[in-house]
Amino acid sequence: MLTLKVNGRTMEVDVEPDTPLLWVLRETIGLAGTRFGCGQGLCGACTVHLDGVATRTCVLPVSDVGTAEITTIEGLSADNCHPVQQAWIELDVPQCGYCQSGQIMAAAALLAENPLPSDADIDDAMTNICRCGTYGRIRKGIHRAARLAARTQ
Amino acid sequence: MSVSELSRRRFLQLGLGASAGLLIGCGSHELDPIASFATTREEQRFRNAWLHIDTDGGINFIVPSTEMGQGVQTALTMLVADEMDADWSRIRTTFAPYDPAFDNPSYFIQVTGGSNSVSSYWVKLRKLGAAARAMLVEAAAQRWNVKPGECSVANSVVSHPSGKSLGFGELAEAAAQLVPPDDPVPKTPDRFRLIGRPVPRLDTPAKISGGAIYGIDVNLPGMLYATVAQSPVFGGKVASFDKAAAMAMPGVRKVVALEDGMAVVADSHWRALKGLEALTITFDNGPNANRNSEDFTRMLEASMQKMDKEPFPDATQRLDVEYQAPFLAHQPLEPMNCTAHVTPTSCRLWVPTQNLHGAAAAAAVVTGLPRQEIEVNVTHLGGGFGRRLESDFVKQAVTIAKEVEQPVRLLWTREEDMQHDFYRPVTRARFQIALGADGTPEEWHTRIASPSSFQKAIAENFPEFSWLPVQALLGDVNMLAGLGTSFVQSNPFPYAVGKLKTEDEIMDIPVPNGSHRSVQHSFSGFCKEAAIDECAHAADQDPLTYRRRLLAEEPRYLGVMDLVAEKADWGKPPPGRFQGLAVHRSFGTYVAEVAEISFTEDGALRIHRIVCAVDCGVVVNPAIAESQVHGAVIWGLENTLRCEITIQGGRVEQSNFHDYEVLRLHEAPDVEVHFVPSAEPPTGLGEPGAPPVAAALTNAIFAATGRRIRTLPLSRHGLNI
Numbered sequence: 106m107l108t109l110k111v112n113g114r115t116m117e118v119d120v121e122p123d124t125p126l127l128w129v130l131r132e133t134i135g136l137a138g139t140r141f142g143c144g145q146g147l148c149g150a151c152t153v154h155l156d157g158v159a160t161r162t163c164v165l166p167v168s169d170v171g172t173a174e175i176t177t178i179e180g181l182s183a184d185n186c187h188p189v190q191q192a193w194i195e196l197d198v199p200q201c202g203y204c205q206s207g208q209i210m211a212a213a214a215l216l217a218e219n220p221l222p223s224d225a226d227i228d229d230a231m232t233n234i235c236r237c238g239t240y241g242r243i244r245k246g247i248h249r250a251a252r253l254a255a256r257t258q
Numbered sequence: 259m260s261v262s263e264l265s266r267r268r269f270l271q272l273g274l275g276a277s278a279g280l281l282i283g284c285g286s287h288e289l290d291p292i293a294s295f296a297t298t299r300e301e302q303r304f305r306n307a308w309l310h311i312d313t314d315g316g317i318n319f320i321v322p323s324t325e326m327g328q329g330v331q332t333a334l335t336m337l338v339a340d341e342m343d344a345d346w347s348r349i350r351t352t353f354a355p356y357d358p359a360f361d362n363p364s365y366f367i368q369v370t371g372g373s374n375s376v377s378s379y380w381v382k383l384r385k386l387g388a389a390a391r392a393m394l395v396e397a398a399a400q401r402w403n404v405k406p407g408e409c410s411v412a413n414s415v416v417s418h419p420s421g422k423s424l425g426f427g428e429l430a431e432a433a434a435q436l437v438p439p440d441d442p443v444p445k446t447p448d449r450f451r452l453i454g455r456p457v458p459r460l461d462t463p464a465k466i467s468g469g470a471i472y473g474i475d476v477n478l479p480g481m482l483y484a485t486v487a488q489s490p491v492f493g494g495k496v497a498s499f500d501k502a503a504a505m506a507m508p509g510v511r512k513v514v515a516l517e518d519g520m521a522v523v524a525d526s527h528w529r530a531l532k533g534l535e536a537l538t539i540t541f542d543n544g545p546n547a548n549r550n551s552e553d554f555t556r557m558l559e560a561s562m563q564k565m566d567k568e569p570f571p572d573a574t575q576r577l578d579v580e581y582q583a584p585f586l587a588h589q590p591l592e593p594m595n596c597t598a599h600v601t602p603t604s605c606r607l608w609v610p611t612q613n614l615h616g617a618a619a620a621a622a623v624v625t626g627l628p629r630q631e632i633e634v635n636v637t638h639l640g641g642g643f644g645r646r647l648e649s650d651f652v653k654q655a656v657t658i659a660k661e662v663e664q665p666v667r668l669l670w671t672r673e674e675d676m677q678h679d680f681y682r683p684v685t686r687a688r689f690q691i692a693l694g695a696d697g698t699p700e701e702w703h704t705r706i707a708s709p710s711s712f713q714k715a716i717a718e719n720f721p722e723f724s725w726l727p728v729q730a731l732l733g734d735v736n737m738l739a740g741l742g743t744s745f746v747q748s749n750p751f752p753y754a755v756g757k758l759k760t761e762d763e764i765m766d767i768p769v770p771n772g773s774h775r776s777v778q779h780s781f782s783g784f785c786k787e788a789a790i791d792e793c794a795h796a797a798d799q800d801p802l803t804y805r806r807r808l809l810a811e812e813p814r815y816l817g818v819m820d821l822v823a824e825k826a827d828w829g830k831p832p833p834g835r836f837q838g839l840a841v842h843r844s845f846g847t848y849v850a851e852v853a854e855i856s857f858t859e860d861g862a863l864r865i866h867r868i869v870c871a872v873d874c875g876v877v878v879n880p881a882i883a884e885s886q887v888h889g890a891v892i893w894g895l896e897n898t899l900r901c902e903i904t905i906q907g908g909r910v911e912q913s914n915f916h917d918y919e920v921l922r923l924h925e926a927p928d929v930e931v932h933f934v935p936s937a938e939p940p941t942g943l944g945e946p947g948a949p950p951v952a953a954a955l956t957n958a959i960f961a962a963t964g965r966r967i968r969t970l971p972l973s974r975h976g977l978n979i
Contacts, residue, residue: 227923
């Protein structure tokens with residue numbers, strides 16, 4: 106049994122310790138919003154926050170999570186009210202939407218660390234793949250979210 | 259939408275149980291009369307019911323196309339809602355399950371592809387909405403004893419100048435008693451309230467909360483998990499396997515032999531993967547184990563030698579040039595997957611597919627059940643791009659599900675996906691062009707050589723016609739798209755050249771190929787637009803002026819070129835920057851693009867912006883339209899810059915995103931999209947942005963350096979961003 110803290114709740118899971126966190130979240134815990142894209146940490150579809158840091162979970166054995174607090178897309182906000190989600194709605198960022206949980210978690214982690222990122226900062230932080238080519242709107246969305254967050258503070 | 263709603267059985271129950279109100283349906287063909295709910299059989303009437311107006315005013319619309327990011331869930335709903343003058347906030351949508359009522363009017367099967375959802379349904383869905391509106395108005399008019407023509411509708415409320423008003427919900431039951439109009443008249447464009455506006459997408463809220471259901475998210479009680487290893491060499495088979503070690507792994511339930519691979523079934527995806535790792539498989543590589551990309555290029559080059567050896571001896575100037583583009587993979591971010599539950603008498607599927615007909619056909623072949631009996635429920639698609647027109651993974655899922663009692667979800671790894679795609683085929687073309695004294699082409703001869711997937715597509719979607727040698731009789735009708743003028747070309751070669759001659763050869767190359775966003779146009783848009791640029795330079799004329807002369811009789815080509823020239827400041831790039839132009843029509847839509855580039859001191863390519871002008875007729879939703887063209891440009895760019903599938907030893911060399919390097923955010927240039935105002939019926943948008951990119955970029959590189967790039971990708975020429 107491993108103990109995990111996910112979206113503010115503590116839970117025990119009975120899985121092989123080498124199971125990637127992604128599959129524990131999706132299949133054992135039932136949080137399917139975090140998605141599988143490549144299995145090699147290359148695409149970012151599986152990004153969640155570990156103690157606030159954007160982390161790719163398809164290559165992270167669950168036994169390595171330790172006591173870190175896990176936040177998934179489901180835990181980012183209860184009602185799409187996070188500034189990144191609000192900006193994503195304003196700009197209709199998603200197309201197929203499959204990568205967007207990961208994109209949003211990466212963007213939210215960037216803004217938590219750097220509330221007013223430059224284009225260069227966004228270039229460095231946002232390495233997730235989007236096959237629909239929503240990159241232009243993701244960039245605009247992050248700038249917009251930065252403004253929304255500043256307004257609410 | 260929850261998984262339980264993604265089930266046809268449930269869907270029928272809901273429909274029959276909740277049949278209060280007005281249900282309106284129509285058959286699969288555009289000209290069928292709109293059938294009254296009251297006149298068809300109980301089950302059939304629900305199946306045909308595209309639109310349900312409930313007594314509480316809620317409206318449910320069955321979206322006939324699959325949503326893969328292109329925005330049809332919103333755009334098609336807008337067509338119906340606008341005609342109804344419905345309250346947009348009261349509309350819910352459901353994806354249509356497999357049923358002939360939802361066949362694509364252009365294809366006569368239930369498939370989403372070819373950028374034609376909006377254009378195919380443009381008339382039909384507006385008539386559907388207009389019929390609903392007319393019935394609701396008539397019901398109100400009868401209630402008030404007034405003439406229908408005196409009533410007006412806004413926001414789901416019918417009003418009369420006397421001050422009376424009733425909501426759609428209050429009128430729904432009375433309207434259901436009326437006979438639908440035979441030929442409802444859609445609105446004139448001046449009365450559109452939604453069409454033409456950037457209405458927010460219906461799917462955005464679920465896609466940013468993690469709540470949208472993709473195929474990979476389907477979760478059924480007792481469900482098992484499967485994954486596969488297929489023969490790495492195309493055409494290979496399993497020679498032998500030893501399952502003892504796999505079966506001893508925790509949670510592994512079953513090892514299943516497939517046509518060209520093995521599947522492991524377990525009680526979790528990770529355990530299935532570990533089981534597969536433990537499985538010993540020996541493949542018989544078959545006849546293709548020594549084939550490679552260099553062979554294929556030699557075959558294509560040899561095909562080109564079948565043209566005239568010494569064409570146009572008397573021409574003032576002549577060009578004789580060859581272009582080639584490589585195999586490309588689709589790689590939608592959601593790997594191939596399908597959930598199946600098979601019993602001796604039933605087969606239920608939950609699958610992200612563009613092709614419900616093909617999925618049912620594949621399941622029918624495996625189970626022996628009639629195709630009409632197969633239940634296909636479609637989820638959101640984590641990208642399609644043409645890959646999900648294929649049903650190879652459906653066939654596998656059903657084969658595996660036959661071996662277990664429980665429902666089973668098959669999910670491929672990225673590596674399987676990369677190495678068992680249906681690739682954009684490697685293609686080569688040769689142009690022999692004679693220019694007259696004024697620099698215009700007097701003769702334009704084209705030869706193209708490529709493998710084809712035409713026969714395979716017919717055999718798999720219409721197994722009953724697989725004996726017909728269509729390809730042998732007709733050739734591949736798509737191969738000369740944009741390059742030829744035969745009667746089968748819906749996108750003919752546009753330039754007014756003296757004499758056009760085309761020839762083609764279908765090559766026997768043992769690599770699966772299929773439709774890849776913009777299909778043949780991704781190559782024809784490149785080679786045609788680069789060749790015409792070569793002609794312009796040979797004639798010492800500006801590439802825009804040169805094209806305008808040869809397209810003088812084509813106002814829509816002129817329209818997009820003039821708009822892009824204006825928006826891109828054609829001919830006046832900032833100092834140190836260079837421009838390239840390309841224009842191409844595909845899926846009915848005209849797109850002109852200008853690439854603006856420069857080179858850094860150390861020789862790296864910088865793409866500053868891609869400016870696009872698009873004529874797609876009426877723009878139903880400008881915000882979605884922009885996103886489609888923008889995304890198609892990014893798609894075209896990565897395929898121009900560096901993406902390439904190569905074959906060695908009969909197998910794909912690339913395996914994941916580290917060696918198939920798709921474009922990422924920091925590399926994506928500014929893309930500007932401008933639309934030509936138009937009242938023409940809408941045409942395609944998902945694909946037409948892609949074909950011009952490659953030539954716009956290579957023409958700009960020529961303008962900057964004098965180097966003419968005729969084979970893709972650019973990374974092969976030392977050109978990198």
